[in-house]
Amino acid sequence: MAGANSRDRELRERAAAVIPGGMYGHQSVALLPDDCPQFFERGEGAHIWDADGRRYLDFMCAYGPNLFGYAQPEIDAAYVRQLGLGDTLTGPTALMVELAEALTGMVSHADWAMFCKNGTDATSMALVVSRAHTKRKTVVRAKGAYHGAAAWCTPRPAGVIDSDRAHQLFYDYNDIASLEAAVAQAGDDLACIFAAPFKHDAFIDQAEPDPAYARRARELCDAAGALLVVDEVRAGFRLSRDCSWSRIGVQPDLSTWGKCVANGHAISALLGSDKARAAAASIYVTGSFWYAAAPMAAGLETLRLIRETDYLERITALGDRLRAGLAERASAAGFGFRQTGPSTLPLFLFDDDPDLRKGFCFASEMLARGVYVHPWHNMFLCAAMTEADIDQALDAAEGAFAALKRQVRELAPVEKLAFLSAGAR
Numbered sequence: 374m375a376g377a378n379s380r381d382r383e384l385r386e387r388a389a390a391v392i393p394g395g396m397y398g399h400q401s402v403a404l405l406p407d408d409c410p411q412f413f414e415r416g417e418g419a420h421i422w423d424a425d426g427r428r429y430l431d432f433m434c435a436y437g438p439n440l441f442g443y444a445q446p447e448i449d450a451a452y453v454r455q456l457g458l459g460d461t462l463t464g465p466t467a468l469m470v471e472l473a474e475a476l477t478g479m480v481s482h483a484d485w486a487m488f489c490k491n492g493t494d495a496t497s498m499a500l501v502v503s504r505a506h507t508k509r510k511t512v513v514r515a516k517g518a519y520h521g522a523a524a525w526c527t528p529r530p531a532g533v534i535d536s537d538r539a540h541q542l543f544y545d546y547n548d549i550a551s552l553e554a555a556v557a558q559a560g561d562d563l564a565c566i567f568a569a570p571f572k573h574d575a576f577i578d579q580a581e582p583d584p585a586y587a588r589r590a591r592e593l594c595d596a597a598g599a600l601l602v603v604d605e606v607r608a609g610f611r612l613s614r615d616c617s618w619s620r621i622g623v624q625p626d627l628s629t630w631g632k633c634v635a636n637g638h639a640i641s642a643l644l645g646s647d648k649a650r651a652a653a654a655s656i657y658v659t660g661s662f663w664y665a666a667a668p669m670a671a672g673l674e675t676l677r678l679i680r681e682t683d684y685l686e687r688i689t690a691l692g693d694r695l696r697a698g699l700a701e702r703a704s705a706a707g708f709g710f711r712q713t714g715p716s717t718l719p720l721f722l723f724d725d726d727p728d729l730r731k732g733f734c735f736a737s738e739m740l741a742r743g744v745y746v747h748p749w750h751n752m753f754l755c756a757a758m759t760e761a762d763i764d765q766a767l768d769a770a771e772g773a774f775a776a777l778k779r780q781v782r783e784l785a786p787v788e789k790l791a792f793l794s795a796g797a798r
């Protein structure tokens with residue numbers, strides 16, 4: 374925690390001198406409670422230790438990459454073994470072919486794979502493939518949905534020029550009429566429709582996809598000869614061992630993957646169907662580190678665990694246990710507490726909490742009890758968690774709800790989130 378004499382505080386001060394803003398992107402704690410640690414020293418299983426050596430049960434899972442536990446022995450052994458043989462070489466190893474075979478064997482819509490490093494690489498590549506395939510420009514995507522931090526999709530406007538954002542139209546997730554209107558506006562220039570597996574925007578309740586909306590997106594793409602893209606970077610393999618929309622019977626043409634596909638080792642992927650193969654082969658995309666072998670070895674081991682273990686059933690049961698236990702404790706304490714989205718990717722918001730002062734206080738009280746939760750972003754369950762961990766989180770929550778109840782009338786507005794009360798949500 375960021376106490377006055379803490380190592381975290383000292384690192385923040387040093388960072389302020391040599392890292393712009395002290396930290397950037399999703400790793401900045403600028404929009405989190407003041408006592409939220411900025412720096413960590415290690416992770417093991419379901420736990421992380423901050424720079425001051427405090428241990429937390431971690432419901433952020435590195436914002437998704439941690440699916441099987443930090444420092445998972447089998448995955449990291451595969452990674453280290455390959456490091457000893459060579460990582461970034463003059464060309465790829467056989468692992469690249471094996472990983473593409475593994476992914477196309479698991480994800481039903483996929484006939485091919487291309488690898489890159491971050492989710493943004495994959496989503497940007499999906500856009501380029503769609504434009505190459507259709508020879509058209511316009512992307513239709515959901516308002517408020519995050520697809521990465523490139524100029525075409527970053528949520529912050531600084532440094533972005535109008536032409537970076539050209540040829541994009543927006544719809545409301547799950548709202549068929551607004552999707553149809555955006556597609557109609559695109560006319561004969563529709564290159565693709567982007568969709569998240571479910572609505573997982575920050576600051577607001579999450580929502581499962583309406584199957585009718587997903588089916589309509591498919592139909593509209595087919596009618597226009599455009600491509601349907603499902604962005605699995607965040608939710609991939611926490612809802613299904615296949616593409617998430619296979620659960621509702623809709624197959625995209627392209628899907629984008631990252632975060633947990635190698636349990637935290639640096640690799641992401643664009644998967645596609647045969648329809649888009651020629652376009653994918655025609656574009657020039659690359660990166661010095663995109664062919665690195667060690668993350669591919671880790672990816673193969675991660676995919677093996679996805680196929681061969683009951684991790685998905687376990688994290689679902691753990692998520693359900695957490696949800697039921699929190700609902701009980703919140704209502705016993707008299708709070709309206711909304712838990713939305715799939716239980717493996719939960720988000721918590723309090724009723725009557727426009728600037729999130731209750732959410733901030735609850736997150737701080739959880740931190741003080743050794744549990745890292747997020748006040749406005751979805752969280753993640755991992756397979757290293759146990760029922761005992763969930764029960765520990767529930768005990769912490771009971772204490773946190775009671776502490777919140779004592780303080781709730783005196784809570785100060787959260788100045789750093791004032792933009793939310795100003796109607797930005």
Ligand code: PMP
Nearest residue numbers: 491492493519520521606607631
């Ligand atoms: N798409 C989604 C749905 C994401 O959640 C993210 C990252 N949070 C990205 C794309 C971008 O991934 P990355 O940060 O690895 O570039």
